[in-house]
Amino acid sequence: DAGVIQSPRHEVTEMGQEVTLRCKPISGHNSLFWYRQTMMRGLELLIYFNNNVPIDDSGMPEDRFSAKMPNASFSTLKIQPSEPRDSAVYFCASSRASGRASTDTQYFGPGTRLTVL
Amino acid sequence: GESVGLHLPTLSVQEGDNSIINCAYSNSASDYFIWYKQESGKGPQFIIDIRSNMDKRQGQRVTVLLNKTVKHLSLQIAATQPGDSAVYFCAEILAYAGGTSYGKLTFGQGTILTVHP
Numbered sequence: 001d002a003g004v005i006q007s008p009r010h011e012v013t014e015m016g017q018e019v020t021l022r023c024k025p026i027s028g029h030n031s032l033f034w035y036r037q038t039m040m041r042g043l044e045l046l047i048y049f050n051n052n053v054p055i056d057d058s059g060m061p062e063d064r065f066s067a068k069m070p071n072a073s074f075s076t077l078k079i080q081p082s083e084p085r086d087s088a089v090y091f092c093a094s095s096r097a098s099g100r101a102s103t104d105t106q107y108f109g110p111g112t113r114l115t116v117l
Numbered sequence: 118g119e120s121v122g123l124h125l126p127t128l129s130v131q132e133g134d135n136s137i138i139n140c141a142y143s144n145s146a147s148d149y150f151i152w153y154k155q156e157s158g159k160g161p162q163f164i165i166d167i168r169s170n171m172d173k174r175q176g177q178r179v180t181v182l183l184n185k186t187v188k189h190l191s192l193q194i195a196a197t198q199p200g201d202s203a204v205y206f207c208a209e210i211l212a213y214a215g216g217t218s219y220g221k222l223t224f225g226q227g228t229i230l231t232v233h234p
């Protein structure tokens with residue numbers, strides 16, 4: 001199994017530019033999570049999808065952030081326009097959870113390190 | 118709000134020693150706890166989990182202890198090896214998040230474990 005795949009692994013962009021991060025969850029997993037990790041705030045959940053439907057986006061910082069999951073094997077996290085304070089490592093994770101209160105293990109991708117100049 | 122936190126940000130041990138990493142949680146409603154290991158440049162990796170109806174669970178060289186009375190969680194690593202050097206996170210799952218029931222992970226800040234040969 002290839003695990004969760006994220007691209008790009010590193011992204012450097014200038015303030016004001018649009019950034020799109022991509023994620024391919026583990027095949028057969030029903031839940032997908034986007035996290036952001038910074039030294040100051042640690043790991044924070046941004047948004048959670050179940051069966052391609054956004055369930056909880058309360059962690060999305062502001063309207064500049066948007067996430068989509070057009071099908072079971074692909075999700076994007078977009079930042080438009082990007083700002084220096086968005087610099088962080090963004091992780092995608094997936095689990096088999098089917099939407100009920102679940103403790104299915106979340107498997108994390110390698111992350112995308114975003115630097116906004 | 119309630120959160121998961123760690124007592125010690127760093128821990129240095131000699132190879133072969135046993136390591137103990139501690140974690141305090143404040144939400145008495147949490148019913149599932151997980152330890153993750155994060156190596157440099159990688160995403161968090163599942164180590165071991167424990168449910169709130171247990172007080173101890175053992176894996177390969179790792180043991181997790183749960184003390185619900187004082188809301189304390191610990192990870193014990195036996196015969197620590199240089200490959201164990203990483204950041205260790207405890208995380209709790211809140212079974213219900215608002216009106217949506219799913220396994221929402223809340224991470225602690227992490228402890229840096231350094232193993233000296």
